[in-house]
Amino acid sequence: MPNAANPVPDQPSFPMNVSVPEARAMLLALLPQPEAETVTVSEAAGRFLANDLAALVSHPSATESALDGIACREADTLGAAPLSPVRLKVLGESRAGVPYTGLVGAGECVRIYTGAPIPAGTDAICPVEQLADAGTDAVQLLRPASSGDVRPEGGDFAKGEVVLHAGLRLTPSRLALAVSLGHARVSVRRRLRVALLSTGDEVREPGSVLEPGQVYDSNRYGLAAMIREAGAEVLDLGHAPDSPERLAELIDGAGGADVLITSGGVSMGKYDFMRDLLLSQGRVSFWKVRLRPGGPALLGGWRGLPVFGLPGNPVSSLVVFQVIVRPALTGEPPFTLRLRAATPFRALSDKTAYWRGTIEGGTVSDYGKQGSGVLRSLSDAGALVIVPEGEPVEVGDEVEVMLF
Ligand SMILES: Nc1nc2c(c(=O)[nH]1)N[C@H]1C(S)=C(S)[C@@H](COP(=O)(O)OP(=O)(O)OC[C@H]3O[C@@H](n4cnc5c(N)ncnc54)[C@H](O)[C@@H]3O)O[C@H]1N2
Numbered sequence: 322m323p324n325a326a327n328p329v330p331d332q333p334s335f336p337m338n339v340s341v342p343e344a345r346a347m348l349l350a351l352l353p354q355p356e357a358e359t360v361t362v363s364e365a366a367g368r369f370l371a372n373d374l375a376a377l378v379s380h381p382s383a384t385e386s387a388l389d390g391i392a393c394r395e396a397d398t399l400g401a402a403p404l405s406p407v408r409l410k411v412l413g414e415s416r417a418g419v420p421y422t423g424l425v426g427a428g429e430c431v432r433i434y435t436g437a438p439i440p441a442g443t444d445a446i447c448p449v450e451q452l453a454d455a456g457t458d459a460v461q462l463l464r465p466a467s468s469g470d471v472r473p474e475g476g477d478f479a480k481g482e483v484v485l486h487a488g489l490r491l492t493p494s495r496l497a498l499a500v501s502l503g504h505a506r507v508s509v510r511r512r513l514r515v516a517l518l519s520t521g522d523e524v525r526e527p528g529s530v531l532e533p534g535q536v537y538d539s540n541r542y543g544l545a546a547m548i549r550e551a552g553a554e555v556l557d558l559g560h561a562p563d564s565p566e567r568l569a570e571l572i573d574g575a576g577g578a579d580v581l582i583t584s585g586g587v588s589m590g591k592y593d594f595m596r597d598l599l600l601s602q603g604r605v606s607f608w609k610v611r612l613r614p615g616g617p618a619l620l621g622g623w624r625g626l627p628v629f630g631l632p633g634n635p636v637s638s639l640v641v642f643q644v645i646v647r648p649a650l651t652g653e654p655p656f657t658l659r660l661r662a663a664t665p666f667r668a669l670s671d672k673t674a675y676w677r678g679t680i681e682g683g684t685v686s687d688y689g690k691q692g693s694g695v696l697r698s699l700s701d702a703g704a705l706v707i708v709p710e711g712e713p714v715e716v717g718d719e720v721e722v723m724l725f
């Protein structure tokens with residue numbers, strides 16, 4: 322039945338009840354590919370690579386020791402044991418950055434430190450813990466030296482090898498890798514500019530005094546943090562009251578953004594203006610996605626600007642961001658793992674459910690309070706359990722889980 326307050330057209334001009342993958346793909350199709358820019362590696366943290374990165378050097382740059390000890394010939398040390406130690410003559414030392422340049426022969430060794438190149442003629446390491454002192458010029462090995470404690474030149478990557486691929490996000494470990502490949506500056510995509518607007522007469526700034534029925538604008542702050550975590554820039558448009566005119570004015574202020582994300586006002590109530598505003602002055606690409614929480618999500622456009630309308634319920638807005646918007650902004654599919662269910666999880670007949678779950682001992686349990694207004698469920702539970710349409714989960718079943 323159409324709702325008299327905010328009727329849904331009998332024959333809507335836009336798709337309704339799209340699937341989660343369809344919603345992601347439709348949003349992705351509206352986002353621009355930001356230009357490439359060259360920045361220093363310090364500035365590149367969290368950005369997306371525009372080009373493949375090849376190694377400018379090999380790592381290790383020489384065959385080197387993984388331990389502090391001595392470098393020698395493995396064949397000389399076979400059979401070494403505490404009761405039958407092998408004695409080797411010490412010729413000198415090899416330090417990281419200051420290699421030993423001579424040749425090591427049979428019955429000889431060189432003191433060596435972690436990361437130092439192994440001298441010519443040697444192929445194995447014996448750590449200091451397995452050496453007995455035999456004066457300044459000799460050592461006794463209490464066990465054979467091992468070629469496994471040698472790191473071969475280029476064993477991590479070889480000069481010229483493509484190690485990081487275009488599109489990858491420079492996480493801290495990848496940034497460290499880019500530096501170790503020899504890059505001081507890298508070509509990355511400009512950060513997407515995401516305008517953010519929350520709506521609703523009852524929504525108030527943190528720090529203000531609430532009247533009954535009012536709520537703090539938790540969505541806008543949570544979403545801003547999630548946008549930044551996704552590697553994008555936030556253009557904070559603040560908060561709009563339930564007035565289509567004021568909403569339109571504020572949306573017009575999103576100039577220069579690549580996409581606008583709004584919170585609230587997408588459902589069926591008399592004061593839910595987002596859909597009709599886009600229909601009358603912009604366009605609607607879809608309304609409603611087959612997921613819970615977050616079913617009333619909306620995608621459309623406003624004078625060339627893509628607009629994604631998140632539902633106002635606090636859990637719904639953050640979950641829809643994580644499940645649909647983040648993958649489109651980052652190009653990364655959501656990271657999921659499979660765990661056994663320690664409790665049953667209910668299925669919905671026509672929607673994928675993202676129930677809050679608690680992970681313990683390698684299993685996941687129903688958090689219990691699954692209401693879309695129970696914001697603390699996301700913080701307490703820490704996981705979203707993905708239950709496909711019409712497929713209830715029994716105890717012991719494997720389920721797909723997103724960490725949150
Ligand atoms: N008759 C129907 N009613 C509702 C339906 C429906 O299908 N038929 N869908 C429900 C679902 S599901 C959701 S989700 C919500 C989404 O509604 P809106 O996007 O229109 O959100 P609002 O009405 O503006 O607010 C809902 C709720 O969230 C609180 N809120 C809003 N903004 C914020 C904010 N920035 N920070 C914190 N909390 C916020 C708001 O006070 C309300 O309590 O609609 C259901 N209704």
Ligand code: MOO
Nearest residue numbers: 614615616637693
């Ligand atoms: O999708 Mo709504 O989030 O169920 O409350």
